[in-house]
Amino acid sequence: MLQIGKVRCDELLKACGSPLYVYDETQIEKKVEDYQTYFKSENFDTEIVYASKAFTCVALLEKLNAYGCSIDVVSGGELSIAKKANFPSENIYFHGNNKLNDEIIMALEYGVKTIIMDNMYEVDQVIHLAEKLKKEVHVLIRVNPKVEAHTHEFIMTATSDSKFGISIDQKDDIKEMIAKVNDSEYVVFDGFHSHIGSQIFEEHAFVAAIDKMIAFIKEMGEPTSVLNIGGGFGVRYTDEDTPIPTKDLCIKLIEAINQSLHTHDVQLDKVCMEPGRSIVGEAGYTLYEVGFTKKTQNKEFIFIDGGMADNIRPALYDAKYACDIANKMDQAKDYTYEVAGKCCESGDIIIHDAKLPKVETNDILVVYTTGAYGYSMASNYNCLNKPAVVFVKDGKARQVVRRETYEDQLALNEEKELQL
Ligand code: LLP
Numbered sequence: 001m002l003q004i005g006k007v008r009c010d011e012l013l014k015a016c017g018s019p020l021y022v023y024d025e026t027q028i029e030k031k032v033e034d035y036q037t038y039f040k041s042e043n044f045d046t047e048i049v050y051a052s053k054a055f056t057c058v059a060l061l062e063k064l065n066a067y068g069c070s071i072d073v074v075s076g077g078e079l080s081i082a083k084k085a086n087f088p089s090e091n092i093y094f095h096g097n098n099k100l101n102d103e104i105i106m107a108l109e110y111g112v113k114t115i116i117m118d119n120m121y122e123v124d125q126v127i128h129l130a131e132k133l134k135k136e137v138h139v140l141i142r143v144n145p146k147v148e149a150h151t152h153e154f155i156m157t158a159t160s161d162s163k164f165g166i167s168i169d170q171k172d173d174i175k176e177m178i179a180k181v182n183d184s185e186y187v188v189f190d191g192f193h194s195h196i197g198s199q200i201f202e203e204h205a206f207v208a209a210i211d212k213m214i215a216f217i218k219e220m221g222e223p224t225s226v227l228n229i230g231g232g233f234g235v236r237y238t239d240e241d242t243p244i245p246t247k248d249l250c251i252k253l254i255e256a257i258n259q260s261l262h263t264h265d266v267q268l269d270k271v272c273m274e275p276g277r278s279i280v281g282e283a284g285y286t287l288y289e290v291g292f293t294k295k296t297q298n299k300e301f302i303f304i305d306g307g308m309a310d311n312i313r314p315a316l317y318d319a320k321y322a323c324d325i326a327n328k329m330d331q332a333k334d335y336t337y338e339v340a341g342k343c344c345e346s347g348d349i350i351i352h353d354a355k356l357p358k359v360e361t362n363d364i365l366v367v368y369t370t371g372a373y374g375y376s377m378a379s380n381y382n383c384l385n386k387p388a389v390v391f392v393k394d395g396k397a398r399q400v401v402r403r404e405t406y407e408d409q410l411a412l413n414e415e416k417e418l419q420l
Contacts, residue, residue, distance in 0.1 A: 002326035002366055005392030009287055009326040009364050016388050017403055018289040018364075019306035021375050025063070025393035027283035031246060032067045035275065038250035043258060044268045049093055051231050051276030052078050054372040055284070059391060059400035061085035072116075072274055076103040083110060093140075093228075093274075097164055101129070108135040116193050116228075117141045118165055123177045130186035137186065140193040140228055141177055143168050145212040149197045149205035149232070165194070168216055178222050191268070192217065195230025198277060203244055206232075207256040214260040217268075224268065229253070231274035235281040237369045238320045246278065277372035284371020286310065286387075287326065290363040291342075299338050302359045307341010308348040309384040311370055312377050315347045323354050326364040331357035339365065343382050375401075383409055 001008045005024045012022060035048045049070040052061070056071075056078055062085050064071065070091035073079045082092055089111035096103070097118040107115060108130060117123055117139050130137050142165035160167070166174060181189040196209050210229055217224050234243045244252070257271055288304035295301075313319035323339060325331075333355040341348040350367060359365075378386050385404035390397050 002324065002329050002364075004285055005397070006395040007392045007397050009366060012390060012392070012397060013287055013289065013364060015397065016390055016399060018287060019304070019310055019387045020287045021310070021370065021387055021389040021401075022285045022287060023060075023280070023371060023389065023391050023400075024283045024285070025391050028060070028063065028280060029067075031279045031283070032064065032069060034246040035250060035273070035279070036067060036069070038247045039254060039273060040250075041254050041258060041271075043261065045270040046254075047270060047272040049228070049272050049274045050279055051274045052082070053376055054276030055280045055374070055376050056081050057375075057389060057401050058085040059398075060280070061087050065091070070272070073112075076100070076106050079103070079106055079110065079112070089113060093272075095142075099125075101125070104129050105133065108133050108137060111135070112137065114138045114140060114190065117177065120166070120173060120177055123180050127180060127184040127187050131184065135186060136188065138188045138190045139181055140191050140226060141166065141174060141189075142193045142195075143174065143213065143216065145194045145196065145209045145216070147196050147205055147209040147212060149200040149202055168212065171220065174220065175222070178220075189222070191224040191226035191228070193228040193230065195274065196232060198232045199234045200232045201234040201241070201243060203249065203252055206253060210253070210256050211260045211263075214257070214264050214266050218264040218266050224266075226270045226272065227268055228272040228274060229257075231276050231278070233275055233278040235278050235369060235372070238322045240320070243278070279372075281372035282369050284369065284374060286367045286370040286374065288365045288367070290325075290359055290361055290365055292361065293337075293359060300336070301338045301340050302356075302365070303340050303342060304350065304365055305342060306384070306387065307343045307350060308345060308379075309341070309343055309381045310378050310387055311350060311367070311374050312379065313373060314350050315345070316377075321351050321367050321369065323351055323356070323365055323367045325356055325359060326366045328357045328363065333357055335359065339367075343384070345381075380404075380409060385409070 004022050039046050049072050052071045072093040072095050074096045090113040092112045094107045094112050094115045144165040144167050181187045194213050288306050291303045293302050308315045337354050339351040339354050388403035389401035391400050
């Protein structure tokens with residue numbers, strides 16, 4: 001029987017039901033330690049800012065805070081989880097291309113240290129609200145460095161017509177944004193941010209973006225103390241993926257930053273990075289119970305008790321995953337199956353042509369590397385309840401998010417007359 005964090009998968013399902021998201025805490029800790037240890041330089045401070053959109057819950061944020069990580073949030077919802085975890089406001093960065101007034105107010109009231117400005121209109125809005133509430137806030141301006149890295153087009157962010165940030169060519173607009181911030185009493189300009197996309201393996205794309213950003217800082221000639229180089233570091237979903245080990249990646253990025261600072265004669269107080277997927281992705285596993293199996297003319301299906309509602313990535317990005325039968329780890333994988341979810345959608349296939357041992361009803365299917373953008377992109381399609389999340393470590397397991405219930409969903413069916 002497969003164990004995760006020295007806990008048997010069948011015992012986890014017995015205790016918490018199926019499907020189930022399982023995180024191996026040791027794997028998360030190892031990643032964080034690697035980032036904290038190797039993304040370091042004598043020439044500037046560094047900060048690891050976890051992109052909480054990849055997966056967030058109170059228990060994870062408490063752990064990251066204990067490790068001294070910062071986080072980024074992109075909505076009032078993500079911020080409310082940070083608040084519930086008592087995450088220190090001075091370690092929160094607030095992102096997003098269309099922050100709502102209520103969200104900006106919520107961030108200012110909680111004392112969020114830094115807001116990342118996506119566009120000119122937002123600058124006016126943040127200045128206005130910070131002055132109204134008399135709250136000081138620091139800002140970074142998100143610059144699109146126009147470095148195209150090869151990844152799925154839905155998760156590329158630095159193409160010329162990306163909806164994110166302001167193009168590196170629009171220097172006059174950026175200067176105007178900074179001038180407005182400098183004129184304001186409550187808003188402080190710290191520097192720039194760039195992010196080139198997600199699930200990227202090409203180290204040279206990160207290096208190119210870093211160099212473009214540092215050359216840009218020199219050219220702008222504005223006092224700049226902070227550069228945030230974003231996240232996007234790829235992880236292994238299947239054997240086809242070959243991510244750079246975290247330690248090597250950090251060392252290479254630090255080298256590239258130092259080299260570029262030297263070349264362009266720029267000094268920075270701090271460089272931040274924003275990994276999401278690479279901290280939680282490989283630490284996450286989803287367990288499902290197998291229901292019926294079915295043979296069609298050319299395929300053999302196994303049906304699982306979850307699917308696109310708990311993992312939209314195969315349907316949305318054609319994402320590939322690896323899997324096993326947790327209770328048949330020692331058997332030869334002589335069979336080929338379509339692993340299909342239970343949603344009413346032909347595209348609800350989690351894995352095509354999965355090589356597995358002979359699968360039977362009640363077997364436990366484990367899908368690997370579901371820790372990022374699985375739970376956080378889960379939906380209630382077909383009114384399925386969102387699964388519970390458990391953390392496992394050294395033979396112990398704890399539920400950190402409970403399973404949704406029908407009552408939770410029904411509670412939203414509230415009728416009232418509207419006072420217009
Ligand atoms: N920083 C910014 C500004 C971002 O937009 C993102 C991701 C990150 C950091 C973290 O990127 P990561 O290290 O996790 O690659 N739903 C897609 C991924 C969307 C990524 C959105 N932004 C997926 O499931 O592949």
